[in-house]
Structures are given as structure tokens and as C-alpha cells.
Amino acid sequence: MxxxxxxxxxxxxxxxxxxxxxxxxxxxxxxxxxxxxxxxxxxxxxxxxxxxxxxxxxxxxxxxxxxxxxxxxxxxxxxxxxxxxxxxxxxxxxxxxxxxxxxxxxxxxxxxxxxxxxxxxxxxxxxxxxxxxxxxxxxxDTHPIVLYYNRVLLKKAGVLGDDGRPVGMGNKEQFTATLQKLKDAGVEFPLGSVTADGNFMYRTIYSLVCQQGGELLTGNEFLAGDNPEKLAKALAVLQGWTKAGLQSTYTDYPATVALFTSGKAAMMINGVWEVPTMTDLAKQGKLFDWGAVEIPVIFDKPCTYADxxxxxxxxxxxxxxxxxxxxxxxxxxxxxxxxxxxxxxxxxxxxxxxxxxxxxxxAMEPNATYSTLTANMIFDPKSPKAGVAGPIFDIMSNYFVPTLNGEMDPDQAVKSIKEELNSM
The missing domain is CATH 3.40.190.10 (Periplasmic binding protein-like II)
Structure with a gap:
């Protein structure tokens, strides 16, 4: 060859x-x-x-x-x-x-x-x-909401514990007192919340309903039994903070993050997905000493919304x-x-x-600190109408924004929400 x-x-x-x-x-x-x-x-x-x-x-x-x-x-x-x-x-x-x-x-x-x-x-x-x-x-993964906090401002107001975490996390009265002390210390916004977006605030509100042992969907009925009262209580707490000047009003998502990172808000309820924002700013020397923990127990038990x-x-x-x-x-x-x-x-x-x-x-912080909340999670109800960007979010959002910002009575909002959810 x-x-x-x-x-x-x-x-x-x-x-x-x-x-x-x-x-x-x-x-x-x-x-x-x-x-x-x-x-x-x-x-x-x-x-x-x-x-x-x-x-x-x-x-x-x-x-x-x-x-x-x-x-x-x-x-x-x-x-x-x-x-x-x-x-x-x-x-x-x-x-x-x-x-x-x-x-x-x-x-x-x-x-x-x-x-x-x-x-x-x-x-x-x-x-x-x-x-x-x-x-x-x-x-x-699971990606819940958490409470971000500014250790510098909390220490100045006397509400930072020896463990480097916020004090007053055990019930509504304690946490409200923590927010008030921050306000009295001259903090412009003790708590930054996305109050202009009801879709986002659904996460916080549903967490507070769960903390009362409540649920959104029972069988095929939305807000059955005493669940309307539990939803109204959750809305009333958040509305009360807004009216008292303890929580930011009509704040959209980017503005909420900006309030916190600029030091105008001492604490912020937001998703764990903002951790990279804080980490990257801190590495650049552009952020204060910060941390993140499970959201406070406002009612009867710890519970946090997650997806x-x-x-x-x-x-x-x-x-x-x-x-x-x-x-x-x-x-x-x-x-x-x-x-x-x-x-x-x-x-x-x-x-x-x-x-x-x-x-x-x-050894990864603050991740390891807030990861314990996986024992206290609640996911959306199992329904084709549930889930991110779904109709349940949209209906509730229409009433959450005016209620949280003090322009609608919580009981009236819940009545309308229940009627619309069950008519879907």
C-alpha cells in the first residue's frame, strides 16, 4: 500500500x-x-x-x-x-x-x-x-424574604443585640418598639418595604398570615373560615407602621434597595437575592456593616414565605x-x-x-444565619391560579398597595379580595 x-x-x-x-x-x-x-x-x-x-x-x-x-x-x-x-x-x-x-x-x-x-x-x-x-x-434552592439590617444605625439606637442581630424580634409589640427607637434616634425610615408593589408585598403579608396559622386556599375556597380576619390583622400591622412613619410609603423595588444601601432605612424586608448587591458593595467599601436574619415573629409562630x-x-x-x-x-x-x-x-x-x-x-454569612428559616417556610397554595406573576398575585396586589399606604381599610380590602379570588 x-x-x-x-x-x-x-x-x-x-x-x-x-x-x-x-x-x-x-x-x-x-x-x-x-x-x-x-x-x-x-x-x-x-x-x-x-x-x-x-x-x-x-x-x-x-x-x-x-x-x-x-x-x-x-x-x-x-x-x-x-x-x-x-x-x-x-x-x-x-x-x-x-x-x-x-x-x-x-x-x-x-x-x-x-x-x-x-x-x-x-x-x-x-x-x-x-x-x-x-x-x-x-x-x-429556596429563596425566601429576609430582614436586612444596618448594624451601625441599630447600635446607635440601642437596638443591636450582643450577638450582632436586631433586638425585639419575638412579637409585634417588641418589633414595633424597635422601629420606634430607630425613629426616635433620627433614622428617616426605620423599615424599608416595597409598599408600591403589592405583588412583592404579598410575600410579607402571606408570611404574617401563616404566622397566625392561616392559609389562603382551603380546598377550592379562598380565605375560608377565619382566614379573612387573619389577613386583615396582617394588613393592619403593616398599615399601622406606615401611618406611624415607621415604614416607607409608596416605595417601589429599586427605591427600597436604594433607601437601605444609602443608610436612609435602617432595615429592609427583601429577598435573599439582594445578598450579592450587599456583598459586592461591601467589597468595594461602599456599604456599612450589615446583616440579614429571618423576618420577625409578629404573631404566634415563625413563618416565612418562600419559593x-x-x-x-x-x-x-x-x-x-x-x-x-x-x-x-x-x-x-x-x-x-x-x-x-x-x-x-x-x-x-x-x-x-x-x-x-x-x-x-x-461559614458563609449571612446565609448560614438565615438558612434556619427553611424549617419555617410556607410556599404558595397549590393552584393553577397561584405562583409568581399569577392572577392571585395580581388581584391581591390591587388592594394591598392602597391598604398598606393608609388609604383603604384592611377589612374592606379583605372583603373585596375574597370576592374577587373566589369569582375567578
Whole structure:
């Protein structure tokens, strides 16, 4: 065999090899809605995954607009078989997705292949991604609201404990007294709250309803039994703080963050996703000594509203996922959960308990301090009408804003809310 023929055979063989290699690498189409600080961190995790799986699996990621636009795109795309292979999904939106038949079930075999089990996650979190006994997503995190605070201002007002945390967190009277002392000490806004956005304040209000043992949905009825009274009490507390000048009025989300970071608000109720904002400002020397803790117990027991970023597999109509693709998707989900310590730097609490049990996580502050609230979480009621950017949020928001800002009676607001929710 002459040299040229040997080279020709070698080239053909090499071409065949690379063709096989190219086919062996699975490209996983990924959609998320993660912007800001957590989006930056997720992009880094995707880069790290691709490096660790070079030649085997590659994530091709796209970030879409958060909220209604994201979920509308998923619904329409799945209906024509053009959705992603894997996507981030709020646990609160899963009941609606199941009713639309746009999510694949995550089976026990899937969990086994990922090296995961239900016991690796908090029961409340797993329940949030389960409908009628079937699991439809794998939780990545829980992202509750927390109380951010300025240690400098609290110490000046005499309301910073020896443990470096706010005092007066045990009941309504104690916390109101803490807010009043801050006001008396000259703090412009003792508490910064997103009072111009009822969608956001739903999180705080629902937490206070839960603290009374209340619930939003009982069977198929909204605000059944004495739950209207519990909702009215929650609204009355928040309205009282506003009227007393203890809480910011008609403040939108960016303004609330600005009040806190500028030192005009001594405390702020906001999501854990603002931790990167505080961390980054502190590293630049542009922020005071700060911390974050579980929200105060205003009523009978600790309870905090939370949602969960989870991973779901779209059910693409007319396009059954291949075994090879599904295996790649499961590897993506498994790897992300098992490497979610870095995700915790976005402020979110990793859902995978082996991560939060590590020494590295326990040394991460303020994350480790507020992560104890996972024992006291409440998720949205399981309803296709619930979930972020859903109709329940919208209806309640219309009444929350005027009520919190002192322009509507809490009892009247609750009466209207109940009528509209039950007429949906």
C-alpha cells in the first residue's frame, strides 16, 4: 500500500472518529430567567459544567425575561415541540404547568440516576414540586424574604443585640418598639418595604398570615373560615407602621434597595437575592456593616414565605426526548444541585441538604444565619391560579398597595379580595 493511500485511509478514519465524537457530545438547550447577580453566578456555573464535561455534554444557555413572558414562551413553545431541553422553573408555577401538560414527570428512576433522593431535600420544598403524588421538578434552592439590617444605625439606637442581630424580634409589640427607637434616634425610615408593589408585598403579608396559622386556599375556597380576619390583622400591622412613619410609603423595588444601601432605612424586608448587591458593595467599601436574619415573629409562630428555583424538563409535543438527551439533562440537573455551594453566593439557600451541611456553607454569612428559616417556610397554595406573576398575585396586589399606604381599610380590602379570588 503506497503512502498516499495510507494517508487517505487515515484521513477517512479520522473523519469517521470525529463524526462519532461529535454525535456523542449531547448539546442541552437550556432556558432560564436569571438576571442580575444570580444570573452572573449561574452563567459561571454553566461555564464550569461545560469545562468539566467537554466532549460529552454542552449546555447551550439562553436567559429570557423573568415572569409572565418566560412562562408564556414555555407554554407556546412546548405546544409545538420547540421548548428547551431543561429550564429553570418556579415551584409556585408548577400546578399551572401540570394543568397545561407542559412538564415531564421526574420519576424515581430519574432521581436514582442523578444520585438524588427525596430525603436530600426539605419535605416542604419537595412537596412544592409535587402534584398529585408526582414530581415535576428538582429543587435547586429556596429563596425566601429576609430582614436586612444596618448594624451601625441599630447600635446607635440601642437596638443591636450582643450577638450582632436586631433586638425585639419575638412579637409585634417588641418589633414595633424597635422601629420606634430607630425613629426616635433620627433614622428617616426605620423599615424599608416595597409598599408600591403589592405583588412583592404579598410575600410579607402571606408570611404574617401563616404566622397566625392561616392559609389562603382551603380546598377550592379562598380565605375560608377565619382566614379573612387573619389577613386583615396582617394588613393592619403593616398599615399601622406606615401611618406611624415607621415604614416607607409608596416605595417601589429599586427605591427600597436604594433607601437601605444609602443608610436612609435602617432595615429592609427583601429577598435573599439582594445578598450579592450587599456583598459586592461591601467589597468595594461602599456599604456599612450589615446583616440579614429571618423576618420577625409578629404573631404566634415563625413563618416565612418562600419559593424555589427548580429544574424542569418541558414536555415537547410531538418530540419525545431521546434516552441519550434525557441522560444528559439528568447529568446537568444533578451536577448543578451538587455544586450549588457557589449558587449560595447569590443569596439563595441551596435545596440540596448535603451542600448546606458542609463546613463551607456554615461559614458563609449571612446565609448560614438565615438558612434556619427553611424549617419555617410556607410556599404558595397549590393552584393553577397561584405562583409568581399569577392572577392571585395580581388581584391581591390591587388592594394591598392602597391598604398598606393608609388609604383603604384592611377589612374592606379583605372583603373585596375574597370576592374577587373566589369569582375567578
Amino acid at each position: 503506497n503512502f498516499r493511500r495510507m494517508m487517505a485511509i487515515a484521513v477517512v478514519a479520522a473523519g469517521g472518529f470525529w463524526a462519532v465524537a461529535a454525535q456523542a457530545e449531547e448539546t442541552v438547550i437550556w432556558w432560564d430567567f436569571l438576571g442580575g447577580g444570580d444570573g452572573v453566578r449561574m452563567k459561571q456555573m454553566i461555564t464550569d459544567f461545560n469545562a468539566a464535561h467537554a466532549g460529552k455534554i454542552k449546555i447551550d444557555a439562553t436567559t429570557l425575561e423573568w415572569g409572565t413572558p418566560f412562562y408564556a414562551k414555555v407554554q407556546t413553545s412546548a405546544a409545538v415541540g420547540e421548548a428547551a431541553d431543561v429550564m429553570t422553573y418556579h415551584a409556585s408555577r408548577i400546578p399551572l404547568a401540570v394543568s397545561q401538560d407542559i412538564l415531564e414527570e421526574i420519576t424515581a428512576d430519574d432521581m436514582s440516576k442523578m444520585g438524588l433522593s427525596a430525603s436530600d431535600f426539605a419535605q416542604t420544598t419537595m412537596d412544592a414540586v409535587t402534584v398529585d403524588g408526582k414530581q415535576y421538578a428538582v429543587p435547586l 424555589s428555583h427548580s429544574f424542569a424538563i418541558p414536555k415537547n409535543k410531538g418530540k419525545e426526548i431521546s434516552p441519550e438527551k434525557r441522560a444528559a439533562v439528568l447529568e446537568v440537573i444533578s451536577w448543578m444541585d451538587k455544586h450549588s455551594l457557589f449558587w449560595a453566593t447569590a443569596g439563595h439557600i441551596p435545596a440540596y441538604k448535603p451542600v448546606t451541611g458542609t463546613a463551607e456553607y456554615k
